[in-house]
Amino acid sequence: xxxxxxxxxxxxxxxxxxxxxxxxxxxxxxxxxxxxxxxxxxxxxxxxxxxxxxxxxxxxxxxxxxxxxxxxxxxxxxxxxxxxxxxxxxxxxxxxxxxxxxxxxxxxxxxxxxxxxxxxxxxxxxxxxxxxxxxxxxxxxxxxxxxxxxxxxxxxxxxxxxxxxxxxxxxxxxxxxxxxxxxxxxxxxxxxxxxxxxxxxxxxxxxxxxxxxxxxxxxxxxxxxxxxxxxxxxxxxxxxxxxxxxxxxx
Amino acid sequence: xxxxxxxxxxxxxxxxxxxxxxxxxxxxxxxxxxxxxxxxxxxxxxxxxxxxxxxxxxxxxxxxxxxxxxxxxxxxxxxxxxxxxxxxxxxxxxxxxxxxxxxxxxxxxxxxxxxxxxxxxxxxxxxxxxxxxxxxxxxxxxxxxxxxxxxxxxxxxxxxxxxxxxxxxxxxxxxxxxxxxxxxxxxxxxxxxxxxxxxxxxxxxxxxxxxxxxxxxxxxxxxxxxxxxxxxxxxxxxxxxxxxxxxxxxxxxxxxxxxxxxxxxxxxxxxxxxxxxxxxxxxx
Numbered sequence: 426x427x428x429x430x431x432x433x434x435x436x437x438x439x440x441x442x443x444x445x446x447x448x449x450x451x452x453x454x455x456x457x458x459x460x461x462x463x464x465x466x467x468x469x470x471x472x473x474x475x476x477x478x479x480x481x482x483x484x485x486x487x488x489x490x491x492x493x494x495x496x497x498x499x500x501x502x503x504x505x506x507x508x509x510x511x512x513x514x515x516x517x518x519x520x521x522x523x524x525x526x527x528x529x530x531x532x533x534x535x536x537x538x539x540x541x542x543x544x545x546x547x548x549x550x551x552x553x554x555x556x557x558x559x560x561x562x563x564x565x566x567x568x569x570x571x572x573x574x575x576x577x578x579x580x581x582x583x584x585x586x587x588x589x590x591x592x593x594x595x596x597x598x599x600x601x602x603x604x605x606x607x608x609x610x611x612x613x614x615x616x617x618x619x620x621x622x623x624x625x626x627x628x629x630x631x632x633x634x635x636x637x638x639x640x641x642x643x644x645x646x647x648x649x650x651x652x653x654x655x656x657x658x659x660x661x662x663x664x665x666x667x668x669x670x671x672x673x674x675x
Numbered sequence: 676x677x678x679x680x681x682x683x684x685x686x687x688x689x690x691x692x693x694x695x696x697x698x699x700x701x702x703x704x705x706x707x708x709x710x711x712x713x714x715x716x717x718x719x720x721x722x723x724x725x726x727x728x729x730x731x732x733x734x735x736x737x738x739x740x741x742x743x744x745x746x747x748x749x750x751x752x753x754x755x756x757x758x759x760x761x762x763x764x765x766x767x768x769x770x771x772x773x774x775x776x777x778x779x780x781x782x783x784x785x786x787x788x789x790x791x792x793x794x795x796x797x798x799x800x801x802x803x804x805x806x807x808x809x810x811x812x813x814x815x816x817x818x819x820x821x822x823x824x825x826x827x828x829x830x831x832x833x834x835x836x837x838x839x840x841x842x843x844x845x846x847x848x849x850x851x852x853x854x855x856x857x858x859x860x861x862x863x864x865x866x867x868x869x870x871x872x873x874x875x876x877x878x879x880x881x882x883x884x885x886x887x888x889x890x891x892x893x894x895x896x897x898x899x900x901x902x903x904x905x906x907x908x909x910x911x912x913x914x915x916x917x918x919x920x921x922x923x924x925x926x927x928x929x930x931x932x933x934x935x936x937x938x939x940x941x942x943x944x945x946x947x948x949x950x951x952x953x954x955x956x957x958x959x
Binding site: 476506523 | 849853
C-alpha cells in the first residue's frame with residue numbers, strides 16, 4: 426500500500442505548551458488508521474494538523490513537515506484546496522441550519538458547481554455513499570436539524586463526501602451517539618475505506634480493534650507505538666501501550 | 676415574622692410591576708378613547724386616506740403623513756441595514772482586538788446621543804449637502820432617511836452582532852473543513868444561521884425610525900402633502916402631532932390624537948412582528 430500522507434518530525438506548540446513532540450508517521454492509502462490514547466494526549470491535535478484546522482488556534486506553531494501525495498501541505502498547497510482533498514467529520518454532528526439538500530450541496534457549490542442536475546447527482550451519490558439516501562430521499566428539503574444525532578452525523582459524512590475528498594479525518598465521530606448509530610457509522614467507515622483513506626480519533630479501544638487496520642497510541646504528545654491493529658492489541662511492544670490497552674490507566 | 680415580611684415584599688414587587696402595565700393601559704385608553712371618536716367624526720376613510728390636511732378648513736386627511744412615515748422609514752432601512760449589518764459582521768468576524776476596542780464603544784456612544792443633537796447635525800451637514808448637490812431646499816425625504824439611517828445603526832449593529840456571535844463556532848469550522856474560504860464561511864454558513872436575530876434587529880430599527888420625532892422635524896421640511904420625489908419635503912405622523920399640538924383645539928386636537936392612534940397601531944404591528952420572529956428563532 427502506498428503512503429497517502431506522511432508526517433515527518435512534526436512539533437506543535439500552543440504558545441509555550443509543547444503539544445506534539447517529534448511526530449513521524451505514515452498514513453497509508455485506503456486503510457483506516459486509528460489514533461488512540463488518553464484525553465489530552467495530542468491525538469486530536471495531530472488530526473487537525475492534517476487539514477490545518479489548527480491554523481484557527483491562536484498561538485499555534487508548527488515545525489516539521491506533513492505531505493499529501495508528496496506535496497508539503499503547509500508550504501506548497503493552498504489551504505482551501507487541502508481541505509477539499511482532506512475532509513473532516515467532527516466529534517459533535519454539526520449540520521448547517523439549512524435543508525438536507527443544501528447541507529450536502531454546500532461543498533460542491535463552494536467549489537463552483539452551479540448546475541442543478543449536476544448538484545442533484547452529487548447529492549444523491551454522497552447520501553448513498555454515507556448509506557443514508559434511503560432514509561432521507563423523501564425529505565431533502567426539510568431542515569437538517571430535525572434529524573436524529575446519528576442521522577446528522579451520517580449527513581455530515583455525506584457532506585464531506587460531496588466534495589470528493591481523498592482523505593477523511595474523523596474526530597471521535599461516534600462519541601456523541603447511541604450504540605446503534607455507532608455501529609452504523611462503523612460499518613460505514615468499513616465501506617468507505619474502499620475508496621477513501623480514513624484517519625479516526627477514538628476514545629473507544631473496542632472501536633479501534635473493530636474497524637481499524639493500523640493503530641497509533643499517543644501519550645503526552647508523543648507516539649508511543651504504531652502498528653497493525655491486531656498486533657498492537659495482542660502483542661504491544663511497549664509497556665505503556667500494554668498498560669493502556671489493558672485498562673490500567675486512561 | 677419572616678413569612679409576613681416575604682409577603683410584604685412580594686406585594687411591593689407586584690406593585691412595581693403593575694406601574695408599567697398601568698402606564699401602557701392608560702396610554703391605550705387615553706389614545707383610543709380620544710382618537711376613535713375623532714376618526715368617526717371625520718370619517719375613517721376621509722381621515723386615513725384623505726390627502727389634504729387643512730385644519731383651518733376642518734379637513735383632516737393624514738394619508739400624506741402615513742406615507743411620509745413609511746417613506747422615511749424605508750429610506751432609513753435602505754441606508755442603515757447594509758451598513759449596520761456589514762459593521763456587525765466586521766465586528767464579530769474580522770475586527771482585530773485593538774480596533775474593536777475603539778469601534779464598539781463608538782457605536783454604543785452613537786446610541787446615547789440625544790436626537791435633537793442628531794437633528795442639529797442633519798440641519799448643518801446633511802441638509803446643506805443635499806441642497807448643494809441636488810438643489811431644492813435640502814430638507815427632504817432623503818435628508819430624513821440618511822439621518823434616521825445613522826440613528827438606527829446602533830440598534831441594528833448591536834442586535835445583529837450578538838446574533839452573529841451566538842452562532843455555534845462549529846458551523847464556521849464545518850464550512851472551512853469543506854474547503855470554503857473565511858469569507859464564504861462567514862457569509863454562507865454563519866450569517867444564514869443568525870438570520871432571525873438579524874431580522875429582529877432590523878425590526879427594532881424600524882420601530883426606532885418610525886417613532887423618531889425631533890431629528891426628523893429638523894430635516895424633513897414637514898410639508899403636509901404627498902411628496903413627489905425623495906428631494907421633496909415630507910411630514911411624518913410624529914412631526915404632525917408635535918408641530919400642531921401646541922395650538923390645536925377642538926376637532927383639530929382630537930385629529931392629532933387620532934394621528935397618535937395610527938402611529939400606535941404601527942408600533943403594535945412592529946412589536947408583534949418582533950415577538951413572532953423571536954419566538955420562531957427560539958424554537959429553532
